[in-house]
Amino acid sequence: MDSGLPVKRTIADQVAELVRQRILTGQLKGGQPIRQEHLATELGVSRIPLREALKQLAAEGFVTITSHKGAVVAELSIAEVEELFDIRLKLETWLLQLAIPAMIERDLAALEKNLEEQRRPDILPRWGDVNWRFHEVMYLPAGRPITLKLLKNIHDKIDRYLRLEVTMRSGFDRALREHDGLIAFCRSRDVPAAVSLLERHIRDTARGLIASLKVQ
Amino acid sequence: MDSGLPVKRTIADQVAELVRQRILTGQLKGGQPIRQEHLATELGVSRIPLREALKQLAAEGFVTITSHKGAVVAELSIAEVEELFDIRLKLETWLLQLAIPAMIERDLAALEKNLEEQRRPDILPRWGDVNWRFHEVMYLPAGRPITLKLLKNIHDKIDRYLRLEVTMRSGFDRALREHDGLIAFCRSRDVPAAVSLLERHIRDTARGLIASLKVQ
DNA sequence: TGAAGCGAGATTGTATACAATATACAGCGA
DNA sequence: TCGCTGTATATTGTATACAATCTCGCTTCA
Numbered sequence: 362m363d364s365g366l367p368v369k370r371t372i373a374d375q376v377a378e379l380v381r382q383r384i385l386t387g388q389l390k391g392g393q394p395i396r397q398e399h400l401a402t403e404l405g406v407s408r409i410p411l412r413e414a415l416k417q418l419a420a421e422g423f424v425t426i427t428s429h430k431g432a433v434v435a436e437l438s439i440a441e442v443e444e445l446f447d448i449r450l451k452l453e454t455w456l457l458q459l460a461i462p463a464m465i466e467r468d469l470a471a472l473e474k475n476l477e478e479q480r481r482p483d484i485l486p487r488w489g490d491v492n493w494r495f496h497e498v499m500y501l502p503a504g505r506p507i508t509l510k511l512l513k514n515i516h517d518k519i520d521r522y523l524r525l526e527v528t529m530r531s532g533f534d535r536a537l538r539e540h541d542g543l544i545a546f547c548r549s550r551d552v553p554a555a556v557s558l559l560e561r562h563i564r565d566t567a568r569g570l571i572a573s574l575k576v577q
Numbered sequence: 578m579d580s581g582l583p584v585k586r587t588i589a590d591q592v593a594e595l596v597r598q599r600i601l602t603g604q605l606k607g608g609q610p611i612r613q614e615h616l617a618t619e620l621g622v623s624r625i626p627l628r629e630a631l632k633q634l635a636a637e638g639f640v641t642i643t644s645h646k647g648a649v650v651a652e653l654s655i656a657e658v659e660e661l662f663d664i665r666l667k668l669e670t671w672l673l674q675l676a677i678p679a680m681i682e683r684d685l686a687a688l689e690k691n692l693e694e695q696r697r698p699d700i701l702p703r704w705g706d707v708n709w710r711f712h713e714v715m716y717l718p719a720g721r722p723i724t725l726k727l728l729k730n731i732h733d734k735i736d737r738y739l740r741l742e743v744t745m746r747s748g749f750d751r752a753l754r755e756h757d758g759l760i761a762f763c764r765s766r767d768v769p770a771a772v773s774l775l776e777r778h779i780r781d782t783a784r785g786l787i788a789s790l791k792v793q
Numbered sequence: 794t795g796a797a798g799c800g801a802g803a804t805t806g807t808a809t810a811c812a813a814t815a816t817a818c819a820g821c822g823a
Numbered sequence: 824t825c826g827c828t829g830t831a832t833a834t835t836g837t838a839t840a841c842a843a844t845c846t847c848g849c850t851t852c853a
Contacts, residue, residue, distance in 0.1 A: 370644070371644050371645075371835090371836065371837090372836075372837070373632070373836080373837090374644070396803095396804075397804075397805070398803090398804075398805090406837080406838090407837055407838045407839075408805085408806095408838090409625065409836080409837055409838070409839095410836075410837065410838095412629060412805090412806085413628060413629055413632045413836095414632075416589070416629045416630075416632045416633045416636075417632045417633070417635070417636045419633070420632075420633045420636030420637050421636050428585045428586070428587050428590070428805085428806085428844090429585060429587075429804080429805055429806075429843080429844045429845060430804085430805080430844090430845070430846095431804070431805065441723060444721050444722075444723050444724060445723065447671075447721070447724075448668070448723070448724055448727075451667050451668060451671050452664070452667060452668075455663075455667050505660050505663070506660075507657060507660045507661065507664070508660060508663075508664055511664070511727070585844080587805090587806065587807090588806075588807070589806080589807090612833095612834075613834075613835070614833090614834075614835090622807080622808090623807055623808045623809075624808090624835085624836095625806080625807055625808070625809095626806075626807065626808095628835090628836085629806095644814090644835085644836085645813080645814045645815060645834080645835055645836075646814090646815070646816095646834085646835080647834070647835065
């Protein structure tokens with residue numbers, strides 16, 4: 362699956378992955394400072410690979426580094442979340458347009474297999490992952506790997522907040538229905554209908570998340 | 578201008594900036610390996626800040642790091658260049674749509690000031706910079722800072738190849754005319770005309786660059 | 794009172810030293 | 824000759840040590 366990963370993983374890479382996961386899962390909360398010595402000793406490594414990991418995460422937008430003051434977990438304002446959803450809207454609808462004509466049976470089967478997983482009762486903890494993979498599989502036939510990687514980064518940043526959304530159950534069933542509809546339109550190669558549903562899907566997700574952010 | 582820069586710049590930041598510039602200007606060519614010890618002694622620093630700089634550049638996509646083998650200057654395939662231009666097309670037309678209704682006289686004046694600079698005879702070495710700033714100023718009123726930063730990164734990656742384009746003179750005058758036209762449409766608030774011209778502008782640039790890449 | 798100055802401790806930034814891994818090449822055997 | 828293997832060298836990865844900077848409470852003085 363992750364064919365891009367280096368075979369021999371360096372400590373810095375492992376730490377980057379771990380810290381990223383902690384941020385995504387909310388173990389490290391937005392605005393929280395990251396003390397190098399503390400985290401390094403906890404992980405049983407020196408500060409050198411940790412610092413390299415933090416530099417990488419900073420470039421990816423997960424932490425913010427200020428000289429001589431350290432790294433803090435990045436926070437997204439509501440405006441920034443809205444902007445990220447807008448970027449998704451523009452790029453994902455484009456990819457879907459490209460992907461649908463290029464889809465073969467195997468792609469559609471993969472989408473349906475993913476949808477089955479989404480229906481399993483114990484999905485919630487893995488929802489972020491599975492949901493992204495659904496979209497990824499759908500856009501893969503478009504053959505635009507750079508865009509896909511960019512979108513994954515955006516999804517990761519957003520998912521952190523989706524996890525916090527306690528009222529997710531409400532939007533959850535809707536998301537499943539929309540995913541189901543997307544597959545149907547992909548099957549019938551109905552590009553306009555699929556794109557329009559995807560637009561609604563992304564906008565609905567955005568609306569739900571932003572509403573729940575504004576409450577807090 | 579660069580208000581986002583840290584006040585106290587760390588060695589790692591300076592090195593990252595310098596290496597990025599060397600890549601952009603072609604002093605470091607695509608595929609070329611970067612030997613840490615060598616570059617570090619040349620710059621008079623230790624390998625630690627250099628390594629942090631390389632991690633950052635890797636996350637930004639300017640170099641590729643392989644464990645225990647080192648960093649090499651990233652190369653873009655023709656397909657990747659095409660994809661980057663496609664992303665530009667989707668995002669920049671969107672930003673322009675948002676920006677035009679929000680433009681005030683000051684923005685238009687800034688565009689014209691930039692265009693004047695483009696007309697100066699000694700522009701070629703600074704073309705990459707000035708050209709990006711034209712687009713940046715044009716999209717700034719859209720109020721989408723994340724997208725803008727993303728686009729800057731894409732421009733940087735592309736500009737490296739634009740610099741190589743020896744026959745730039747041909748596309749150069751055309752670019753100036755198109756920039757001129759864009760300002761006119763912005764002034765008249767003619768969104769459809771501006772967007773359509775911008776589409777052509779980006780496609781023209783892409784076509785010219787890709788043609789010259791295919792020759793080599 | 795309160796605002797500026799000044800350490801002591803905490804924290805980050807960088808250099809040096811060493812360990813782990815990769816690369817190049819010589820020697821050996823079939 | 825060809826291919827394998829082991830060793831020397833080069834290069835990267837990480838730990839430790841130290842330097843630079845920041846934080847925060849205290850003092851001092853207007």
